[in-house]
Amino acid sequence: MKKVTIVDNGDGCFLCKNCLKEWIPAILAHKKNYKVKKGEVIFREGDPVKGVFFVNNGVVKVHKRWGADKELILRFANEGTIFGHRALGGDGIYSISATAVQAGIISYVDIDFFEATLKVNADFAYKLLLFMASELRISERKMRNLAHMPVKGRVADALITLKNQFGETPAGFINIELSRQDLASFSGATYETVFRVINELIHEGLLVLSGKSISIANYNKLLKLTEDIA
Amino acid sequence: MKKVTIVDNGDGCFLCKNCLKEWIPAILAHKKNYKVKKGEVIFREGDPVKGVFFVNNGVVKVHKRWGADKELILRFANEGTIFGHRALGGDGIYSISATAVQAGIISYVDIDFFEATLKVNADFAYKLLLFMASELRISERKMRNLAHMPVKGRVADALITLKNQFGETPAGFINIELSRQDLASFSGATYETVFRVINELIHEGLLVLSGKSISIANYNKLLKLTEDIA
DNA sequence: CGTGGCGTTGACCGGGATCAAGTAGAGTGG
DNA sequence: CCACTCTACTTGATCCCGGTCAACGCCACG
Numbered sequence: 001m002k003k004v005t006i007v008d009n010g011d012g013c014f015l016c017k018n019c020l021k022e023w024i025p026a027i028l029a030h031k032k033n034y035k036v037k038k039g040e041v042i043f044r045e046g047d048p049v050k051g052v053f054f055v056n057n058g059v060v061k062v063h064k065r066w067g068a069d070k071e072l073i074l075r076f077a078n079e080g081t082i083f084g085h086r087a088l089g090g091d092g093i094y095s096i097s098a099t100a101v102q103a104g105i106i107s108y109v110d111i112d113f114f115e116a117t118l119k120v121n122a123d124f125a126y127k128l129l130l131f132m133a134s135e136l137r138i139s140e141r142k143m144r145n146l147a148h149m150p151v152k153g154r155v156a157d158a159l160i161t162l163k164n165q166f167g168e169t170p171a172g173f174i175n176i177e178l179s180r181q182d183l184a185s186f187s188g189a190t191y192e193t194v195f196r197v198i199n200e201l202i203h204e205g206l207l208v209l210s211g212k213s214i215s216i217a218n219y220n221k222l223l224k225l226t227e228d229i230a
Numbered sequence: 231m232k233k234v235t236i237v238d239n240g241d242g243c244f245l246c247k248n249c250l251k252e253w254i255p256a257i258l259a260h261k262k263n264y265k266v267k268k269g270e271v272i273f274r275e276g277d278p279v280k281g282v283f284f285v286n287n288g289v290v291k292v293h294k295r296w297g298a299d300k301e302l303i304l305r306f307a308n309e310g311t312i313f314g315h316r317a318l319g320g321d322g323i324y325s326i327s328a329t330a331v332q333a334g335i336i337s338y339v340d341i342d343f344f345e346a347t348l349k350v351n352a353d354f355a356y357k358l359l360l361f362m363a364s365e366l367r368i369s370e371r372k373m374r375n376l377a378h379m380p381v382k383g384r385v386a387d388a389l390i391t392l393k394n395q396f397g398e399t400p401a402g403f404i405n406i407e408l409s410r411q412d413l414a415s416f417s418g419a420t421y422e423t424v425f426r427v428i429n430e431l432i433h434e435g436l437l438v439l440s441g442k443s444i445s446i447a448n449y450n451k452l453l454k455l456t457e458d459i460a
Numbered sequence: 461c462g463t464g465g466c467g468t469t470g471a472c473c474g475g476g477a478t479c480a481a482g483t484a485g486a487g488t489g490g
Numbered sequence: 491c492c493a494c495t496c497t498a499c500t501t502g503a504t505c506c507c508g509g510t511c512a513a514c515g516c517c518a519c520g
Binding site: 064065066067070072074085086087088089090095096115118119120121122123125126128129130131132133134135136137139140141142143144146147148149188228 | 294295296297300302304315316317318319320325326345348349350351352353355356358359360361362363364365366367369370371372373374376377378379418458
């Protein structure tokens with residue numbers, strides 16, 4: 001995290017939009033806010049762990065590298081979502097990277113304070129626990145998909161996930177601006193393949209494009225591609 | 231879980247061999263022990279969630295199906311390890327299956343009691359939290375590997391993982407009896423491919439076989455296959 | 461003795477990665 | 491306003507890893 005601008009616009013909801021309002025006061029006193037630009041790296045695999053982050057505003061991708069020029073995007077964190085918490089109890093080194101894909105404001109809480117809060121506050125720990133259990137279920141599904149589901153299904157799954165997480169614009173387009181490269185990394189496939197697959201999906205009438213924006217034209221058929229009855 | 235034998239041999243360590251001894255008394259009072267046979271299904275994807283399990287003894291595979299005849303083994307739980315905890319906060323349906331791969335004794339704690347314990351006991355919740363953070367890191371690494379690492383590397387990684395988790399016999403063989411099919415499912419590849427890859431590794435002098443038992447003959451070279459410098 | 465499960469091996473082939481090359485837009489400087 | 495560069499998008503050609511299918515050997519077991 002280099003040359004970030006410190007801002008202090010106070011509020012915003014953490015961890016999960018609705019469930020943790022009661023703990024914000026404790027955390028508020030100990031957090032710092034940073035403004036991040038699009039594409040800005042927040043932390044990188046191999047960096048020493050300093051704290052835990054929350055997205056106040058904007059979108060952050062959590063990703064993991066392979067070799068020099070391959071990555072897998074594990075998830076996107078948007079407004080109200082924690083990230084960097086996987087570092088808890090680890091070896092003090094981030095095992096993943098976090099990069100802003102849309103400009104925004106992120107909050108930072110140092111790891112010691114965060115751990116202390118968790119140890120003292122069973123309800124808070126419990127909520128985080130549930131969140132992590134849910135992340136684990138998502139991870140396991142994604143692992144299974146990467147192992148067995150063809151690319152077409154994975155792209156469909158990625159689009160559905162994005163729609164669910166970010167919603168749609170009034171015009172019906174998935175409400176996130178994502179480079180094709182990022183969509184590919186999120187699907188676990190190459191740029192070119194994802195491109196071709198999206199074209200297929202358009203020709204089959206499941207998707208509609210407008211510039212870079214993607215709209216799901218036939219949700220049910222798209223969903224069917226993610227099922228395992230092949 | 232059908233026609234299991236209830237036994238009561240009392241002790242054994244949970245969650246993590248060394249860290250949770252102090253909480254055992256509370257859980258002991260509310261757990262039941264079951265004897266499981268090799269190959270016995272403990273619960274299945276789609277089953278309603280009733281509780282959380284611990285392995286007292288034996289080995290359990292946690293796996294997820296794809297279609298009729300494909301699966302991915304997510305992890306193995308051995309002595310002292312919790313499983314089924316991902317169901318916490320979910321929709322009340324197991325998203326994965328658990329099957330004994332070696333006969334043993336498992337403990338069962340019903341979900342309500344387990345949740346109540348977590349909510350009341352911050353330290354306990356914290357320990358479980360750390361465990362889940364570690365599982366998340368492992369999952370993410372595995373996802374990345376499934377997306378980008380060739381099968382040979384994944385098999386190498388699987389063997390190293392097994393060695394670390396189960397140790398070696400005095401003769402230097404990985405101390406778990408695993409069908410080739412399970413090894414394949416754990417590596418995220420097919421039976422035949424894994425077979426060929428293991429042959430390669432033997433010819434290259436990295437592995438030695440004795441019946442079904444596998445011994446790692448050159449750990450460093452094996453490890454090198456799991457690195458991303460390709 | 462059959463029979464069924466697992467191990468073993470070869471032949472085939474297709475999905476998707478890789479490579480290469482062309483196009484279009486967005487900023488930049490003259 | 492135009493040339494120039496750079497990055498992202500688009501598309502075709504090729505290749506190969508690894509999945510699929512099929513066949514056979516082997517041993518355990520009813």
